[in-house]
Amino acid sequence: VLVSSAIRDITHRKETEEKLRQAERLAAIGQMVAGLAHESRNALQQTQACLELLKRRLQDRPDLLELIQDCLAAQNHLHHLYEEVRGYAAPAKLDRRPTDLGELLQATWEQLHPRWKDRDVRFTQARHNLNLTCSVDFHALGQVLRNILENALDAADDPVHIQADWSATELEGRPAVQLSVRDNGAGMTPEVRQRIFEPFFTTKTRGTGLGMAIARRIVEAHGGRIAVGRPPARGSEIIITLAREMS
């Protein structure tokens, strides 16, 4: 009995050490990726400037302009990807201030105007007269909401209806607010439901697969929770729960 418990102890210690090494390695990779994404901006600026100059010189060659346009689009995509990776890899530093989350959601929706202005889209928000003021990082949480709304816009065909619904709840015994964002798209497959918060998991052809991973990281940095709602008759639902005050 003594021998087997000693072996168990050693095994446990080795597992812990391995986990620690793994965490350190991941942190180092994270730092390296963030640095790489950051340094890439100078190179991206150089290609952006050159492509724009080239575009000016080739105003009378529509066939070539089209190629440049494609380069610029690819460059944009690369930039976006780098920034997302950087955002995901960099340590989350939060600047928390009392913020009305309902107003933040509405403002985020307005910012997405270019994404929905040419579509048949309806966005409704039900506040139920709740006080939605929470202590959050305005920019970080804005990014979470934007990622969720963008996903909803991508998931549903016209006419789109995105419903945001607020409720009061508790999180680990503390007063909290809960937001449900539901679209009228095709809904998620069991695989998507399971993997949606994994980094680099995507169902879009042009997505980075980081949007929801970043969303989870930010919400958890706030001490909150983000989850997929139970499958409704139709559409997908994301649920965020945030405590009103910092823990």
Add this chain to the structure above:
Amino acid sequence: MSEHLRIAVADDEPRMREFYREVLAQAGHEVICAARNGRELVEQCRAARPHLVITDIKMPDMDGIDAARQICHDEAIPVILVSAYHDPELLERARDNHVLAYLVKPIKGEDLQPAIAIVMSRFQEFQSLRQEAANLRQALQDRKLIERAKGILMKRANLDEATAFQRLQKLARDNNRKMVEVAEMIVTAEQAFD
């Protein structure tokens, strides 16, 4: 339509200088100097007096923030910083001086126009507020001087306040001078007797 601006730019990349020249010319502005580093920028701004400075931060010799500080030491000129970096230390340094915008690379040509429009109108607001503050400060100083001169008149000529004030007004009128000038003379004269 936006006004025609004389703009100084700085970037250690030759292509970026070319980019600024073309994009800004297209927008109806003129790049009057394109410096390779902060020191060149300071020298060229001293000679050319631009309406606006657009500069990179990290450059050899002198960085864009130090250059902006030196340029604005002589005369207030609005500054837009364009950098691949935005760590807290840089932001803190950029906060003072006349830095009115901070764009993160990579920027597009089309990003520049709205930034310039906002920066120029904010700068004009700052300038007019600054002028207003200076005017008020001067008015306050004048008022203090007149009060002192009035006090002297009341004491020396044994006048009440209203009469002392009227005498100051009359002196100014008769000598064709501003009241504050007459007040200054009285205060100086008073010092001669002390």
